Amino acid sequence: MTLHPTLARVTARIIERSEATRRPYLDRMDAARIKGPARGHLSCSGQAHAYAASGNDKDKLAIGTAGNLGIITAYNDMLSAHQPFERFPDLLREAARAAGGTAQVAGGVPAMCDGVTQGEAGMELSLFSRDVIALAASVALSHNTFDAAVFLGVCDKIVPGLVIAAQAFGHLPAVFLPAGPMESGLSNDEKAKMRQQFAAGEVGREALMAAEMAAYHGPGTCTFYGTANTNQMLMEFMGLHLPGASFVPPNGAMRDALTQEGAKRALSLSALGDSYTPVSVILDERAFVNGIIGLNATGGSTNLLIHLVAMARAGGIILDWQDFSELSDVTPLLARVYPNGLADVNHFHAAGGLGYMIGELLGAGLLHPDTMTVAGEGLENYTTEPKLKAEGLVWEKGAGTSLNEKILRPARDPFQSTGGLKRMTGSMGTAVMKVSAVAPEHHMIEAPARVFADQDAVKSAFKAGEFTGDVVVVVRFQGPKANGMPELHSLTPLLSILQGRGHKVALVTDGRMSGASGKVPAAIHVSPEAVDGGPIARVRDGDFVRVDAVAGTLDVLAGDLDTRPNATVDLSSAQAGTGRELFAAFRNTVGAATSGATIFGD
Structure with missing residues (x-):
């Protein structure tokens, strides 16, 4: 061939x-x-x-x-x-x-x-x-x-x-x-539903723990x-x-x-x-x-x-x-x-x-x-x-045919004609999105931004009932130089709840999402990161953001973005405790996400 x-x-x-x-x-x-x-x-x-x-x-x-x-x-x-x-x-x-x-x-x-x-x-x-x-x-x-x-x-x-x-x-x-x-234990779909129910306050921690133990057993x-x-x-x-x-x-x-x-x-x-x-x-x-x-x-x-x-x-x-x-x-x-x-x-x-x-x-x-x-x-x-x-x-x-085409399909008849990943570029920088788990109707989201400096602030806003409409949640200062680029997977249940209420929802971050990223569109690994003065550092609450996985674009619809000052944040709380003080040399040396976020040369 x-x-x-x-x-x-x-x-x-x-x-x-x-x-x-x-x-x-x-x-x-x-x-x-x-x-x-x-x-x-x-x-x-x-x-x-x-x-x-x-x-x-x-x-x-x-x-x-x-x-x-x-x-x-x-x-x-x-x-x-x-x-x-x-x-x-x-x-x-x-x-x-x-x-x-x-x-x-x-x-x-x-x-x-x-x-x-x-x-x-x-x-x-x-x-x-x-x-x-x-x-x-x-x-x-x-x-x-x-x-x-x-x-x-x-x-x-x-x-x-x-x-x-x-x-x-x-x-x-x-x-x-x-x-x-x-x-195989408790199905992943049942586990995800239980997590969403817990995030919404519909079940207690005892039920959540039972589900998690049945999944990881x-x-x-x-x-x-x-x-x-x-x-x-x-x-x-x-x-x-x-x-x-x-x-x-x-x-x-x-x-x-x-x-x-x-x-x-x-x-x-x-x-x-x-x-x-x-x-x-x-x-x-x-x-x-x-x-x-x-x-x-x-x-x-x-x-x-x-x-x-x-x-x-x-x-x-x-x-x-x-x-x-x-x-x-x-x-x-x-x-x-x-x-x-x-x-x-x-x-x-x-x-x-x-x-x-x-x-x-x-x-x-x-x-x-x-x-x-x-x-x-x-x-x-x-x-x-x-x-x-x-x-x-x-x-x-090995098997010459799939034994279950709901799981595994031949190349001539795939689940979709393109792969599961999309590179995105625009006025907000360069990012990537896992689109294979995102329904086509969510591939393009245009909505006002809510900007946060960490995931705990997002959770607090959710618990306070502050998300009442379409929203692009921007979580910045999560890149490798800022705090080691953590995954933000714990945001998945609450963002899924907002999406389930009929709102258009997307996440944009210079951090990472879990390798199990799911149905909410997430433009991640945004580079340059906020601490490096990337455009994500100049986004404000209320700015309209367009996350378009079809066109492969990520844009802030604000004409004065380039002239705004960069936001700053106190990162000292992310630099000590749980061994983090020992990794200052890594944060000071690490390269951009686009070059592998590695200390071994950029």
């Missing part, structure tokens, strides 16, 4: 734009490969330190001829998605030994849950945790005693942070190992299609997962088999063998374009508009939000998974899942078919699905 011309054109533009940064990166990776791991060059004392606790693996490590696998883990048992990783190191060591190698836990990285910190001070550390994770993983691998690595992570900032670190050590092969989704990833599950999709589309690994449940025979195969596969791809396939070869410009296509075709999380840019830059690849928008314009939306529909990721997987979707997009010329992956050359490998047979783990051809 011939590549779609837009796919080819955008890819060529990215390659050209990235030439000055990609080539030096690849040169550094080549130099690191030639130098190789330092294990054999360490002093006797250094080697003794590295192998002291390795038990029966000491002799293999000292000889230095067997592959040594570094394990980077984001395990903690406060995150349901990461609790299953507790068992993984033993499984990985066992598999490495069976393959003639060794495995060591190189280090752990922090992993926070945005679901816990929504609306709380801790959310202001969430985005920065991605770069902390990249730094921590790099420290773990800096001992330079490993021939390959596996990365254990699932959730929102964890996978992007691990990918950034993997690219810093891009001369090593790496396999990313997920834990899998929890079993066991080990594994939350089952809605937010940032965590979007991460898992990306790792398959970009070739860092084993095929079909993303949505296999935790703690079963198949999950254990995939985990152990991941260790074997990572070692087999090292420079010690004949199939050397480092991360720097897998994550090229084509792989990132494939990831963007997957993001749009699934209606994935808006957080990845920031994370993919930051991940790409770690490998010298420069992405622009315009790339996302142009690819969205030609990518059919093939999935309806909550909040874009009623199904969860378990239903999606059962209907055919990522294997079916990748096959459809390949057939439509909307994916680069010849990328390198941990499964070998060619994305066709990812149309297969794992099976446990008497002889062990094998891959067979």
